[in-house]
Amino acid sequence: MRIHSKQEQDVMILTPMEKNIDASIQDEFKAALVEAIDEGHKKIILDLSHVKFLDSSGLGVMVAMVKKLSGSGALAFCGIQEQVGQVFSLTRLDRVFNIYPNKNVALDALVAKGPATEGAV
Numbered sequence: 001m002r003i004h005s006k007q008e009q010d011v012m013i014l015t016p017m018e019k020n021i022d023a024s025i026q027d028e029f030k031a032a033l034v035e036a037i038d039e040g041h042k043k044i045i046l047d048l049s050h051v052k053f054l055d056s057s058g059l060g061v062m063v064a065m066v067k068k069l070s071g072s073g074a075l076a077f078c079g080i081q082e083q084v085g086q087v088f089s090l091t092r093l094d095r096v097f098n099i100y101p102n103k104n105v106a107l108d109a110l111v112a113k114g115p116a117t118e119g120a121v
Contacts, residue, residue: 001028005036011110012041013103015079017050021058030061037065042073043110047103049079054087066097074098074113078106 002017014036021029036044046062048054066075076098080088088094100106 001025001032003029003032007041008107009111011043011045011107012036013045013047013107015047015050019050020053020055021051021061022053022055023057026057026061029058030064033061033065034068037068037073042069043076043113044069044073045076045078045103045106045110047079047106048077048081048084051079051084052081054084059087059091059093062097063093074110076100076106076110078103 004015004017006013006015014032016029018025033044033046044065062075062077069075078100079102080099085094088097088099098106098109100109
């Protein structure tokens with residue numbers, strides 16, 4: 001699985017370059033996100049602008065990462081394509097996830113949260 005990573009200020013931006021996030025790459029996807037968190041990144045933007053399809057296994061990884069960062073960081077989403085947005089809507093995760101229209105808005109929102117320390121975000 002190819003994931004482009006870029007740090008801007010205290011935010012790590014991860015951009016999966018795959019069109020499909022499904023069971024076939026679930027383990028690699030999870031490993032990449034866990035690695036970013038284990039490296040100390042507490043504010044992460046997941047830019048899904050290349051992702052056209054997302055199944056329940058990919059969604060499960062995202063839910064697990066939101067939970068993992070809960071209380072100590074933040075995971076934001078941007079670049080949501082229509083079909084992926086429908087999955088978020090059908091599962092009502094669009095009400096739980098921090099979803100922004102683009103990377104710049106997501107970055108501004110996470111930077112505004114201040115330092116990512118235990119319990120601060």
